Amino acid sequence: MADDKSSFDSVAEGPRPSSEVTVSPVKVDSPARAHPSVTALTDQFGEAILRHEVVATDQHIVFIPPDRNLEILSWLRDDLDQQYDLLRDVTAVDYGGGRPLQVVYQLFSLFHKQALRVKCELPLDALEIESVCGLWMAANWLEREVYDLFGITFKNHPDLRRILMPPDYAEGHPLRKDFPLRGRFSRAEQTRRALSQDLKHYYFDDEIELGGESQALPPMDGPQALPSGENEAEAEVETGVEASE
Amino acid sequence: MGLIDKVPPRVVGESPALLGEGTPAFLTSKIDFLVNWSRRNSLWPMPLGTACCGIEMMAAFASDFDLARFGMERMSFSPRQADVLICAGRVTYKFAPVLRRIWDQMTQPKWCVSMGACASTGGVFDVYSMVQGIDTVIPVDVYVPGCPPRPESLIYALMMIQEKIRQEKLDQHAILRAEDPAAVAKPRADAEEIASVSGPFGNSTQQNRVSGSVRTDAISRPGDRIP
Amino acid sequence: MAQKTVEFTLGRNPEMGMDGRPVMGPLAPIDLPEPDIESDNMLLNIGPQHPATHGVLRLICELDGETIVRCIPHIGYLHSSFEKLGEYRTWNQVVTLTDRMDYLAPLIYNCAYVMSVEAMMGIEVTERCKLTRVIMMEMDRIFGHLLWLGTFAMDVGAFTPFLYTFEEREKIYTLHESYTGARITTSATRVGGMMSEMPEGWDQGVRDFCNGLPRTLDECDTLLNENGLLLGRTQGIGVISGEDALNYGLTGPNLRGSGVPYDVRKDQPYYDYESYDFEIPVGEYGDCHDRYLVRTEEMRQSLRILHQALDRLPKAEGPMDVPDPRISLPAKTDAMNDMESMIHHFKLVTDGIHAPAGESYFPVEASKGELGMYVVSDGGTKPVRWRVRPPSFVNLAALPKLLEGHLLADLITINASIDIVLGEIDR
Numbered sequence: 058m059a060d061d062k063s064s065f066d067s068v069a070e071g072p073r074p075s076s077e078v079t080v081s082p083v084k085v086d087s088p089a090r091a092h093p094s095v096t097a098l099t100d101q102f103g104e105a106i107l108r109h110e111v112v113a114t115d116q117h118i119v120f121i122p123p124d125r126n127l128e129i130l131s132w133l134r135d136d137l138d139q140q141y142d143l144l145r146d147v148t149a150v151d152y153g154g155g156r157p158l159q160v161v162y163q164l165f166s167l168f169h170k171q172a173l174r175v176k177c178e179l180p181l182d183a184l185e186i187e188s189v190c191g192l193w194m195a196a197n198w199l200e201r202e203v204y205d206l207f208g209i210t211f212k213n214h215p216d217l218r219r220i221l222m223p224p225d226y227a228e229g230h231p232l233r234k235d236f237p238l239r240g241r242f243s244r245a246e247q248t249r250r251a252l253s254q255d256l257k258h259y260y261f262d263d264e265i266e267l268g269g270e271s272q273a274l275p276p277m278d279g280p281q282a283l284p285s286g287e288n289e290a291e292a293e294v295e296t297g298v299e300a301s302e
Numbered sequence: 303m304g305l306i307d308k309v310p311p312r313v314v315g316e317s318p319a320l321l322g323e324g325t326p327a328f329l330t331s332k333i334d335f336l337v338n339w340s341r342r343n344s345l346w347p348m349p350l351g352t353a354c355c356g357i358e359m360m361a362a363f364a365s366d367f368d369l370a371r372f373g374m375e376r377m378s379f380s381p382r383q384a385d386v387l388i389c390a391g392r393v394t395y396k397f398a399p400v401l402r403r404i405w406d407q408m409t410q411p412k413w414c415v416s417m418g419a420c421a422s423t424g425g426v427f428d429v430y431s432m433v434q435g436i437d438t439v440i441p442v443d444v445y446v447p448g449c450p451p452r453p454e455s456l457i458y459a460l461m462m463i464q465e466k467i468r469q470e471k472l473d474q475h476a477i478l479r480a481e482d483p484a485a486v487a488k489p490r491a492d493a494e495e496i497a498s499v500s501g502p503f504g505n506s507t508q509q510n511r512v513s514g515s516v517r518t519d520a521i522s523r524p525g526d527r528i529p
Numbered sequence: 530m531a532q533k534t535v536e537f538t539l540g541r542n543p544e545m546g547m548d549g550r551p552v553m554g555p556l557a558p559i560d561l562p563e564p565d566i567e568s569d570n571m572l573l574n575i576g577p578q579h580p581a582t583h584g585v586l587r588l589i590c591e592l593d594g595e596t597i598v599r600c601i602p603h604i605g606y607l608h609s610s611f612e613k614l615g616e617y618r619t620w621n622q623v624v625t626l627t628d629r630m631d632y633l634a635p636l637i638y639n640c641a642y643v644m645s646v647e648a649m650m651g652i653e654v655t656e657r658c659k660l661t662r663v664i665m666m667e668m669d670r671i672f673g674h675l676l677w678l679g680t681f682a683m684d685v686g687a688f689t690p691f692l693y694t695f696e697e698r699e700k701i702y703t704l705h706e707s708y709t710g711a712r713i714t715t716s717a718t719r720v721g722g723m724m725s726e727m728p729e730g731w732d733q734g735v736r737d738f739c740n741g742l743p744r745t746l747d748e749c750d751t752l753l754n755e756n757g758l759l760l761g762r763t764q765g766i767g768v769i770s771g772e773d774a775l776n777y778g779l780t781g782p783n784l785r786g787s788g789v790p791y792d793v794r795k796d797q798p799y800y801d802y803e804s805y806d807f808e809i810p811v812g813e814y815g816d817c818h819d820r821y822l823v824r825t826e827e828m829r830q831s832l833r834i835l836h837q838a839l840d841r842l843p844k845a846e847g848p849m850d851v852p853d854p855r856i857s858l859p860a861k862t863d864a865m866n867d868m869e870s871m872i873h874h875f876k877l878v879t880d881g882i883h884a885p886a887g888e889s890y891f892p893v894e895a896s897k898g899e900l901g902m903y904v905v906s907d908g909g910t911k912p913v914r915w916r917v918r919p920p921s922f923v924n925l926a927a928l929p930k931l932l933e934g935h936l937l938a939d940l941i942t943i944n945a946s947i948d949i950v951l952g953e954i955d956r
Contacts, residue, residue: 112649112887112888112889113648113649113651113887113888113889113891114648114651116648116888116889116890142775142776143775143778143780143791144778145778145890145892145899145901145918146890146901146903146916146918148903148916148918150905150913150914150916151914152907152913153913161903163890163901163903163918165797165892167775167789167791167796170796170797172797172890172892174890193776193778194773194776194777194778194926194927194930195776195777195778195923195926197926198922198923198925198926199778199922199923199926202922206612219605220604220605221604221605221608221955221956222396222431222605222608223395223396223605228430231430231431231610231613232612232613236430236613237430238428238429238430238610238613238614238617239428239429239430240429240430240431243493243497244434244438244496244497244500245492245493245494245496245497246493247395247430248395248398248433248438248439248489248491248496249489249493250395251395251396251398251399251433252398252399252402252439252487252488252489254399260589349580350578351584352584352585352606352607352951353584353607353609353629353632353951353952354629354632354713354714354952356584357632357633357676357713358712358713360695361695361698361699361702364691364692364695364696364699365692365695365696365699366695366696366699379579379580391607392607392609394605394606394607394608394609394955396605396606396608397577397585397606397607400577400578400585400606404578426614426625426626426629427609427610427614429609429610429613429614430610430613431608431609431610432609432610449714450632450712450713450714452712
């Protein structure tokens with residue numbers, strides 16, 4: 058918001074459907090407001106720094122190509138003048154309308170007290186990017202969440218599974234713009250699916266292998282599951298309520 | 303309870319004279335009273351606090367409100383020893399089978415309090431991951447409105463449960479509290495009922511897919527109109 | 530910015546080595562043959578309904594005897610899709626969702642969200658509003674820590690502190706209620722200001738609370754600090770080094786317990802936090818006991834900030850909201866009498882605020898750690914994306930690392946010591 062266009066011009070213009078709006082944050086190239094890391098990045102990687110934007114007065118965004126994210130981020134972490142040792146957040150943004158998904162890394166350097174936002178744009182037909190778990194362990198769950206809610210695959214991730222939704226969730230990736238708020242199935246179907254899960258929806262494969270047959274649960278549906286408490290031992294394994302007592 | 307079996311079933315509209323001293327009905331009503339009195343004053347709640355309402359439930363158990371005054375001294379974290387399930391907070395589809403399992407594990411007689419707007423109807427969360435009211439999954443006795451309800455509301459709800467217990471008849475127990483083994487781990491409501499209770503109802507003007515097809519103003523509810 | 534390590538008066542348990550790990554006493558050597566029992570590791574499922582998991586967390590542990598070999602947390606049992614729902618709400622309507630996320634310290638979330646939107650829109654709020662928000666955030670930091678203290682003590686086996694801390698929490702509930710009308714779901718902030726002016730005498734109520742709290746904290750200290758059970762169950766348990774903690778993205782008291790003095794209030798100050806006189810408590814060993822000490826000390830430091838902010842309040846006269854009719858609602862009397870104000874009122878309520886295209890990530894120090902609100906706008910009245918950087922989500926991801934090699938009984942202590950709230954983990 059550095060130029061003379063008022064922030065509230067859009068009030069006079071009235072609301073626009075979000076599909077017509079093109080996102081164009083203001084570009085600032087004045088050296089006085091340049092970010093030292095951005096300058097260093099441009100010197101180091103040159104063409105690989107696709108764009109540099111400044112938003113909200115002093116927040117700097119750097120766009121990099123998705124196939125070089127690991128290289129650039131590891132340089133940002135290890136270079137002595139950068140030292141971005143805290144990965145605050147990994148997330149994604151879907152603007153809808155067929156535009157590419159953005160993967161957003163929020164970095165912070167405790168030593169230099171600097172924040173930097175790095176973005177990669179992924180076209181919808183190639184939602185794949187290298188995982189940064191090797192650099193920051195914090196990325197582990199954050200990338201799993203992005204995979205779950207946006208459907209972006211992180212290559213070489215140690216444990217890429219759905220994290221918030223059930224493992225057999227069949228309706229898609231909820232935070233994508235084409236996903237309706239109330240889900241794709243009817244409420245009755247969602248309830249039926251939720252209550253007709255069996256063992257493999259509660260445990261992952263290696264856990265079932267570890268637990269073995271002796272701890273296997275009866276299927277949830279059917280009268281043999283829990284007529285009047287005979288299967289107590291199994292039921293306790295299920296909800297675990299007795300585990301601590 | 304072999305004694306109860308010998309008593310002829312109560313006839314609706316029986317004459318008050320039959321309830322006099324020395325009749326079988328007199329005996330059962332006294333036993334009813336005794337059993338109900340002990341049941342309602344030693345309810346063991348199973349606190350299932352998932353979200354914000356759970357914090358208010360904890361406040362109800364803590365010093366200022368002190369639920370122990372009503373005979374709920376012992377919180378039973380095991381469903382097998384609990385009498386009343388307090389479902390406090392949002393319930394997701396991922397959690398629904400767990401909720402159903404806990405309910406199935408509780409032994410009869412059992413009651414359920416649905417605490418808060420989210421547990422009762424889904425609340426503001428008319429979204430893909432939330433159960434639109436736990437009564438689609440398990441039967442509910444008392445709904446507590448509020449987001450979250452104050453601890454006094456929860457206490458009042460438990461007093462309503464006590465009132466409900468007070469009116470129970472032991473000779474009806476086998477009928478009212480019978481459980482169908484086939485219903486275990488199944489949703490309580492059928493597809494039609496779920497569809498009817500989970501339609502958008504006005505809190506979701508910005509979000510529903512069928513907005514406009516359902517009227518949400520007061521006039522469309524016939525009960526609200528004074529003839 | 531020099532960080533001062535707060536000197537804890539309490540010494541370490543003498544049985545602890547300097548590295549924080551227990552020093553084993555000399556045992557009489559017992560010469561027994563290796564037991565020739567074929568044994569498998571055992572799978573134990575804890576949760577999602579379990580009193581010690583603080584909600585609906587589910588942990589699957591692989592046990593060798595009583596030792597945890599591996600722990601796999603399963604989350605998502607409370608996934609309420611806040612972020613998706615936020616895309617269907619106007620900028621001000623999202624505020625009501627934020628306090629349902631962390632119901633242990635709702636006002637911090639209210640404030641953090643609007644602060645991010647204001648940063649994106651380039652709004653500078655009034656001095657009085659800043660002070661009010663600082664008071665609210667510090668009050669809720671205490672609010673969250675008090676609940677943590679009560680439940681943590683309960684998890685290591687002491688019930689009394691729970692009753693003491695809830696008594697103090699009831700006072701904050703009352704303060705919440707007199708300002709916002711709700712005990713937990715406060716929704717107190719609006720873009721560009723607060724929901725209303727402070728009610729008469731509210732600041733005095735906060736001051737009374739501040740004067741009364743140290744006594745309760747001292748009482749809890751007396752109960753816990755020299756309690757052999759607490760020391761034995763927390764010292765040397767769940768140790769994580771500073772480097773590891775940073776690599777795992779831990780923030781807040783969990784990171785500071787490991788000796789890294791990172792606090793957003795000092796390192797990226799907002800709302801004039803640099804002008805307040807307070808210290809950041811930092812632990813030494815990175816175990817459960819240090820995290821406990823850091824949090825109790827943080828409550829006392831928050832009290833210092835509260836006193837300073839309350840002192841500044843009388844000097845900051847003026848409006849609470851930004852005097853811009855395109856953001857703040859006009860006064861009710863104006864809206865009733867003046868056509869212009871009524872149109873503004875109408876447009877603001879029906880359309881909502883128009884935010885210019887742009888985005889903002891605004892970090893604040895919540896009671897659990899660094900809370901970042903990331904909002905993206907395309908120029909409309911609703912967010913394109915509203916993302917919460919959840920502190921306890923990232924903190925919980927380090928749980929398997931903290932649990933490695935500990936006994937099953939320590940799981941409860943460690944899980945309690947990282948202070949999670951499931952509403953915000955699952956969102």
